[in-house]
Amino acid sequence: MTAGDKDLLEGRLTALESAFARREAEGQDLSDMVAEQWKVLEELRHKMTRIKDRLATLEDSLENASEPDPTPPHY
Secondary structure (H helix, E strand, C coil): CCHHHHHHHHHHHHHHHHHHHHHHHHHHHHHHHHHHHHHHHHHHHHHHHHHHHHHHHHHHHHHHHCCCCCCCCCC
16 A cells, blocks of 8 residues: 555545534434424423313303303292
């Protein structure tokens, strides 16, 4: 193997290592984004559950409030 071949192989190896490092960093960035989105989704699910519970409570109270008053016995 000549010195030129060795330099060429070292250059290719360096380029591959550099490309791998970039892909590894991109993979970590994507993983971080997914983790953050998962956290936001869980917060939204929790809020949605609370809203649904409040809505059900309000609907129940409206149903009870809209019932007509019973007719007094003397009518």
